[in-house]
Amino acid sequence: MTAPRLSSATAAHAHALQPAYRRDSVGEVVVHLGLGAFSRAHLAVYLDDMLAAGHSDLGIVGVSLRNDDVPTALGPQDGLYTLAVVSSDAIEPRIVGSVLRVLHAPSHAAEVRAALAATSTTLVTVTVTEKGYCCDPADRRLDLHHPDIVHDLAAPHSPRSLPGHLVLAAADRRATGSAGVTVLSLDNMPSNGRTLRAVVLALADGSDPTLRPWIERNMRFPCSMVDRIVPATDARFRASVAALTGVDDAWPVRAEPYSQWVVEHDWATARPPLEQVGVTLVDDVAPWETLKLRVLNGMHTAAAHYGLRHGLDTVDRVVADPGGRRLLERVAAEVTEVVAAPEGVDLDGYVTTTLGRFANAALAHRCAQIATDTSQKLPQRLLDTVRARYARGLPVDAIADVLALWAWSTLGRDHLGAPRSVHDPLAARYAGIAALDGDDAAALTRSLLGLDAVFGDLTGNPTITASVSVRLAALLQRS
Numbered sequence: 352m353t354a355p356r357l358s359s360a361t362a363a364h365a366h367a368l369q370p371a372y373r374r375d376s377v378g379e380v381v382v383h384l385g386l387g388a389f390s391r392a393h394l395a396v397y398l399d400d401m402l403a404a405g406h407s408d409l410g411i412v413g414v415s416l417r418n419d420d421v422p423t424a425l426g427p428q429d430g431l432y433t434l435a436v437v438s439s440d441a442i443e444p445r446i447v448g449s450v451l452r453v454l455h456a457p458s459h460a461a462e463v464r465a466a467l468a469a470t471s472t473t474l475v476t477v478t479v480t481e482k483g484y485c486c487d488p489a490d491r492r493l494d495l496h497h498p499d500i501v502h503d504l505a506a507p508h509s510p511r512s513l514p515g516h517l518v519l520a521a522a523d524r525r526a527t528g529s530a531g532v533t534v535l536s537l538d539n540m541p542s543n544g545r546t547l548r549a550v551v552l553a554l555a556d557g558s559d560p561t562l563r564p565w566i567e568r569n570m571r572f573p574c575s576m577v578d579r580i581v582p583a584t585d586a587r588f589r590a591s592v593a594a595l596t597g598v599d600d601a602w603p604v605r606a607e608p609y610s611q612w613v614v615e616h617d618w619a620t621a622r623p624p625l626e627q628v629g630v631t632l633v634d635d636v637a638p639w640e641t642l643k644l645r646v647l648n649g650m651h652t653a654a655a656h657y658g659l660r661h662g663l664d665t666v667d668r669v670v671a672d673p674g675g676r677r678l679l680e681r682v683a684a685e686v687t688e689v690v691a692a693p694e695g696v697d698l699d700g701y702v703t704t705t706l707g708r709f710a711n712a713a714l715a716h717r718c719a720q721i722a723t724d725t726s727q728k729l730p731q732r733l734l735d736t737v738r739a740r741y742a743r744g745l746p747v748d749a750i751a752d753v754l755a756l757w758a759w760s761t762l763g764r765d766h767l768g769a770p771r772s773v774h775d776p777l778a779a780r781y782a783g784i785a786a787l788d789g790d791d792a793a794a795l796t797r798s799l800l801g802l803d804a805v806f807g808d809l810t811g812n813p814t815i816t817a818s819v820s821v822r823l824a825a826l827l828q829r830s
């Protein structure tokens with residue numbers, strides 16, 4: 352017999368932890384933009400815990416800005432989905448109920464606009480990944496030539512971009528006298544809130560300059576640091592969740608047991624007591640985010656490209672490989688030498704815990720997933736450490752190895768030399784560079800490290816270029 356599809360009617364039959372509250376008495380107060388797996392395994396779970404703790408005013412309207420695959424999967428399930436927390440010895444399924452409604456922005460434009468403008472909406476949360484901010488990764492300023500920004504400047508009432516939706520929300524809220532709103536980014540970028548505020552203000556200046564003072568007065572953009580490893584869902588995992596719970600979920604998500612969220616105090620309205628569900632509230636998130644981006648995400652990007660080069664498809668396999676583990680430890684050492692630990696954090700312990708999390712084989716976290724969009728990730732994950740080291744006259748060795756591995760990855764080959772697709776906003780640039788420079792390591796390195804949107808003030812830096820070139824030559828020789 353096939354398992355029944357998950358929905359409000361069937362959820363109670365699932366062999367899984369159930370929402371510990373009545374969903375029909377929960378109010379829609381949060382609009383979440385970008386309903387990917389990460390937000391469903393992180394934000395929505397913290398809010399599910401808040402709802403269970405009796406804070407019934409934190410229901411989520413989930414919005415997918417581009418693809419309709421999540422709304423298509425979760426719509427018939429009344430927004431319900433299964434989170435499976437996986438470790439080497441256990442898999443713990445839980446039905447998450449905090450997402451009350453699921454919308455696809457291009458096909459539900461009026462509903463999305465209404466939800467963002469509603470007085471009852473006091474919190475807008477965001478996970479759209481780095482490229483959704485429509486800025487150059489190096490300087491994080493709004494790219495006015497970005498096709499979605501060009502579109503949104505011309506047609507501000509039918510936005511496509513994240514900043515476009517927020518500028519329209521500001522205009523609508525000003526027009527209707529709606530109260531202020533907190534816009535909380537959960538994306539893996541430095542100063543994510545400040546970056547978001549800057550792109551929203553820059554777009555507003557281009558479409559309706561009178562909005563700026565309203566936004567400055569009524570919208571707050573606290574920064575936050577998020578941490579939980581959430582690999583993409585595949586068909587096998589979906590089948591194993593159905594077998595375990597007895598209910599078919601079109602898009603369950605899996606995550607490691609570890610979860611962390613550090614959020615700044617600066618809210619437009621009364622802040623819900625998130626500390627009750629394990630959120631750390633701080634005045635300044637910077638030390639937390641710097642540590643996490645440079646150590647954890649830096650090692651992740653290193654693992655991803657090492658894995659691609661050596662035919663190791665998942666992060667746990669890289670950690671189990673002596674050369675892979677050594678590279679990650681060397682990267683961590685280069686970072687921790689020049690990073691300040693947040694109060695109460697022991698750097699060595701942080702690195703050890705992180706490597707232990709990477710070793711979780713039950714996650715099957717694919718290197719190819721982490722290597723996606725590396726051009727958007729390099730500045731904050733690795734290049735800021737290069738800058739910090741150069742500023743102190745320290746050399747860069749392990750990170751040069753990683754940059755060489757990334758340079759090799761841009762060629763779009765697998766470890767056996769077969770073609771491999773590269774998923775990155777700069778994929779076409781990479782292909783152009785490869786076509787021109789062939790396998791000439793020095794020329795390739797010059798071209799790739801000449802990408803100023805990525806390398807900023809390190810563009811063409813002779814020291815790092817020389818280090819990477821030598822290493823890339825060795826990688827190409829062994830191809």
Ligand code: CS2
Pocket residue numbers: 539577578579580581648651652720721722728
């Ligand atoms: C990963 C992150 O895909 C990636 O780039 O490095 O998504 C990572 O799993 C999270 O930041 C962990 O908190």
